[in-house]
Amino acid sequence: MAWTVWRAVACSGLVVLAGCASTAGGVRQLVLSDDGLSEIEAPRSWETRPNFSANADIRLADAMGDNYLLVNTYLPEDTREMPLDEFGSRLSGALLKKMDQGRMSAPRALKLGERPAIEYELRTKAGDAAIVYLSTVVEGASARYHLIAWTVADGDLAGLRQVMATFRESAARRAGVERVPLVFDWPQRLKSQASFQLKSSKRGEQYEMRGESQMSLKPAGEDELLVSTRVTRHQLSGALGGGQDKEKEAYLQSVVKATLTELPDYVVNTDGEFVRIENLQAYHRRVQEALLKGLPTGNRDAHAKARQMVQSMLTEETLAVSLQGEWDQLVGNWAGGSYAPGQTYSFTVPYQAPALERRSFPMLMTQQLVGHVPCHAAAKGKACVRLLQTTRVAGPEYTQAMSDYVRKTAGGDVRVTEMEVISTVELIADPKTLLPYATSKKETKRVTVSAGGSSRTSEDVKETSSSYRY
Incomplete structure (x- = not known):
């Protein structure tokens, strides 16, 4: 799961789920038991x-x-x-x-x-x-x-x-509905290898990163596991800086190196719930220094605004929230549940971002256990399951909050008029342990920005995939 840390920095750490008030009233629906x-x-x-x-x-x-x-x-x-x-x-x-x-x-x-x-x-x-x-x-x-x-x-x-x-x-x-339980049961000690790939397309710039990593588990106290990930190899390629800006390319390479060095460990409990991140402070300081070091220095005001934006977007809190969000997408959102194969479940959960003053916005989530599949290409039988999850956050309140944030950090007459984030996660996992064998994710951000009397819509796409060997 090494790429999750890179995504946390690249995406500025925006997602955390939190509770919010509601009532029990409204038009009724008939719900049948399974x-x-x-x-x-x-x-x-x-x-x-x-x-x-x-x-x-x-x-x-x-x-x-x-x-x-x-x-x-x-x-x-x-x-x-x-x-x-x-x-x-x-x-x-x-x-x-x-x-x-x-x-x-x-x-x-x-x-x-x-x-x-x-x-x-x-x-x-x-x-x-x-x-x-x-x-x-x-x-x-x-x-x-x-x-x-x-x-x-x-x-x-x-x-x-x-x-x-x-x-x-x-x-x-009525006839009962058969459901498949998903149980978090990672062993107390484990070592695994993973191959990962990341592709990014953002405002005409495209890059790709491939690499190898190792994950290890060990007890971290009563009913807790320490998850450690180390990148053993990575290669970044593509049209960095549009393929023309060598200084920007060197800057991005430096940020990637800082991001993938001494990744923070994290602790989960035996129910599959995210508990905390270890050694985050030193990691955050190192990555933030790498981000700040390469900022443009020609224009003092522009440098100050860019520095302020980096510091506000990449805090310890936003980084921790993003790492927890990655864990929840792959494990936490599934652990302890049970699913009828082929049935799509749609529900709304709160979406909250520290950068947006911890305001909550409704996020539509769909989940599906597609069916049983082989755990990997050489596996016999269908011991694993294919899981799909899609989330979407959008709407006037979310757009306005993003617009307020951009104007606060960038200044000027810049205004976000439309904002949408769609994320799709697919994983192959053992339902008896929730150990993943393959994961893939695609995140699309569409934003329309108005400034100086004109507007522009951009689409940023990040795709990641990993395969695991035990």
Whole structure:
């Protein structure tokens, strides 16, 4: 994954996912469970989240990630004729044990879909945010169900209960949907080799980089892994500086060398979640110095503006955010989920950039497990899966934020009138471990800029690919 660091510098580190407020109201849609036994009416702004839970039969979240709902099914043989109140107490108590300083209410009897139900309300904290959970068990005619919903403590709890009140067993049992679980299970220690390639086309300049890298894993404490990547060879070629500017070509070569030297390590947990970056400060300082060293010196004002832009675009925070975004695209967004082969899941997640004052914008994401494939050309059988993910961020608010940022850093009458970023990621991975065997990514940025009474639209395209050997 050596090219991910290069992309972080080249793209100025813009992506991080974060939560944002929403409500439970709106026009309803009927959502059917994947096991064919139950259904619920949810707001149209709620969407199925395949990367949300591997086992739940209904998995919903609102567009901005503030309200969540899971439904788990327990067949009669799973509950062993346990009374409903004991069943609810055990499940809710198990949920409470996972919380830090959690509190659970007394049980409340009610009915969902004309069936007996028991609700517990649990409260806890996630960082500085206060969270409230509703844990409700339902005595169905053919099975028992456990509904788990949660939102921020000052969210629309009444609206969440209204959604849960629409839950019911389906009148007729449907055929179940088979799903493939994706499990993060990287070994404690591992060494691998990778070949990578990057192609870039930007305002008439095209370049290509090829190289080899090594990745190693080792424990980094309890339930954590340290991921280290070292570039062993790289070659940069193409029309650098338009093929005419030798000084610019030397500058880019210098930046690439700094970027690929002593890459920062990062730590992930055993659930596949990104935790932190190690030795980032020294790396950031070295790369920023390389970027600043080659800036034009002829015009003092132009030099000052260029320096300010580099310093504002490439901060430790933006670099860390971009590296986490790369991990999430390849592993984090998939780990712990389950997918019906061939089904496309579309949902909205918040997009936030440190450079844009941490404002959040809606980003459309689609995910698909295309099917089972061989892990590599010489492999027998189809032990791996092909995964596709596409994201798109655009719209008036995002464009305006980018325009404000450009005017703040570049000055003058420059204005961004349209901005769109589309990213497509494809990977071949083992579903039992999520170790990748091949990855490819294409990112397209389209921007229309107005200045001096005229406008110009440009398209920047970056394509990267890697293959891994274990």
